Each structure stands twice: as structure tokens, then as C-alpha cells.
Amino acid sequence: MKNKNLFLCLTLMTIAIVGCTDDDPTTPITPPTTIQGNLYVMTNAENNEIISFDRAGDGKLNKIPVKTPTQGAGNGKASEFEVPAGNIDPLASNYALRLSNDNKFLFAVNFKSNELSSFTTDVVTGVEFVQKINSGGIDPKSLAVVGNTVFVAHRDKKITAFTFDAEGRLTANGAGIEVAAQPLAIKATKDNEHLVVTMFSNKIATYSITGAILDLNDSKDLPVQEDGAAPAVPFGIETLALNGDQYVYFTEARGGATESSTVSCYKIGITGELEFVNRVLLDDDADPTSGGQIAACWIGANSDGSRIYTSNTGSSSIACLSVDATNGKLTVENLTAFKEDASPTQSGLIDFVIVKDKIYQQYSITGVVKVLLPNGNNLVEIDSESFSPAGGNQGIAGY
Secondary structure, X not given: OOHHHOOOOOOOOOOOOOOOEOOOOOOOOOOOOOEEEEEEEEOOOOOOEEEEEEEEOOOOEEEOOEOEEOOOOOXXXXXXXXXXXXXXXXXXXXXXXXXXXXXOEEEEEEOOOOEEEEEEEEOOOEEEEEEEEEOOOOOEEEEEEEOOXXXXXXXXXXXXXXXXXXXXXXXXXXXXXXXXXOEEEEXXXXXOOEEEEEEOOOEEEEEEEEOOEEEEEEEEEOOEOOOOOOEOOEEEEEEEEEOOEEEEEEEEOOOOOOOEOEEEEEEEOOOOOEEEEEEEEOOOOOOHHHOOOEOEEEEXXXXXXXXXXXXXXXXXXXXXXXXXXXXXXXXXXEEEEEEOOOOHHHHOEEEEEEEOOEEEEEEOOOOEEEEEEEEOOEEEEEEEEXXXXXXXXXXXXXX
């Protein structure tokens, strides 16, 4: 199936880039007394920038006035797909923005300029630019951080590796590897032993991690559904450690525009082999073509791994699934734990990050981050913060 049929995560918009600060740069930044951490979003504009927020103890956000340039270029309103330029999901990826394990450094892809940027983090001022370096491939789109190594997945099928020092400065480490098809996302297992990759060609793969060296362990072609529905199209990745074992969960956008998405679980063996556990359909109806929750592209788990959430761009919704701690199996709890009234092309519900069990949901069309608080298997909105430019932004991280 051609890429233009895979995702509804695409539409038309234009963006305007105005200034580098929202307010007078001479205005002192006074941190709120309840500040607990930060949230970051990436504009992905041609003059790419990081927008920082203070995160209070109750989860609410306060935007820090100063935007920090990555000193590289995003792809903005452009799209890598062979469809009219759209910017709901311009990078077609997860994890374009990533924190180091200790939250001291932030890393960002610059898709258009083929560069990786690094920053130091500061709970009061947000981030400070450290370095920009060639990413070693064409169109960087997804990042994974393991120890002091950053892995970068590119549209040209390359995954490269960089080490960073105590100041956040990056050094290329080897020539990297080439995977079977264009990656959509990369993420390490919880034990940092394996890197998991989702790819456009309906493939998933695991690679063993030895320092900055990757070696292929296992690769699977996901089956075309027996019911005649579209191929699974694995997109987002979440990993969990349960009962001494490693598990990986994939969102599967399937037909994107009309067909219900699925979510799959695999157990990862010691040598990286993928063992299928189960797959759930994000639909009340057993018929995947009936149109349930559509274009599930992003995924994340709560702090104890008991629940997994998926953002479903095509239906402007978030689904809630429970996880069996004994075997990793998924069960649908609430298909619409959160639901937007606006259409996908009006809101652009895309990527999210979970911090202290609160969901920070990014909207690429409106340029908004919403804070959602779990209430049973529902999600309740408790805060909303706007940022500019609206349209084409992608990438979110926080602690």
C-alpha cells in the first residue's frame, strides 16, 4: 500500500515564524514556587526552536518566555509523504525530541538540515543550546538515548550513533547501520539491551546494543490481517519490564483513513527474538473496517506499567488499555478515554509524553499542549497552554 494511504496523520496548512521570544527578552524569568520539572516541545519550523514550560506539582504548565533555536531547520509545513504537503504529522515519527536518562540534556532532530542538536536543561530557564552536528544520514526523525549514546534514525534507512560528554557535546561514533526500510520510531528496551525499530514496510526489528554498536537480532514482517483488512503498519513503540521479562508494544495504524487501528504486544527474549503475545482491536465491533479508533500512531505507559494509552489521530481520541503484569497481555479498557470534538484537521492530536502519570498531549495544528489527568480509565483535561507557531510542530519531551 502506498504511503499516502497509510495515515490520516496528514493535512494542509501553512505556518508563520515570528521572532524568537514571546515577550520582552529583558523581562526576568521568575520560577513558580511549585515548579517540579519541565516540558519541551519542538516547533519543527524552518528556523527550528524549542519551547519550554515549567511543570508544577499539580501537573499544570507555565510557558517560559524565551524560545531556544536549535540552529537547524525542521521541515515545517512540508511532508515527507508523496501526498500534498501536510503538517499534522510532518515527520511521521515518534521521539523527535528526547531527554538524557538523568534529564540533564535534551536532544532534537533537524529534519531538513540533517542535523542533531543538543542542549542543557535548566528548571528555571528551560534549555541552553550546546551544539549542532551533522546527523550522519538524510532526514533524521527519531531518537533513542541509552546511557551516554544517542541513536538517530533517518528517512534514508540509516541509524547512526553519537556519544555525549558531561557538557552535552556530541561525537559521532562509527558509520552507523542500514535497516530494511524507512524507520518510523526507535526505542530501547527497559534493560537497555536492545533497540526496537518500526518501519514503513510493515516490519519490526530488534538490535542488540553494545555501547554504540548495533547488531540485528530479529526481524518480522507483520501479517496482512486474515479478515482482509490493511496490513498492520507498526508505528509507535513502548517498552516495559514486567515480572522479570522485557516486552514491547506497537501501535498499528492499519488503513489509517478508514480502518480501526490495532495495538500489539511482543515478548523480547534474551537474544532479542520477538515472541508474539496478543493484539487488540481499537473498536467495539469485531469488524476492523467499520471505523473505530483510527490512525493510532503514538503510545505511552503509566509509571507502573499497568496501563497503556494510544493517541489516535484519525479519530481525535486517546484510548486506554490495561496490561497484565504476569504475561504482558493487553485488554481494551476505554476506547475513548479522551475525545476531541474537533476533527483531526482542526486540532492535529499527535504525540504525547507521560510525566508523573499525567499525559501531556501535543496538537500540531492548533499549537497547543493539553494536560490530562487519569480518572479511572478516563482522562480529564486540567490545563491547556498555547504556543506558536501553530501548524507543523512535532516533538515533545518532559520530566
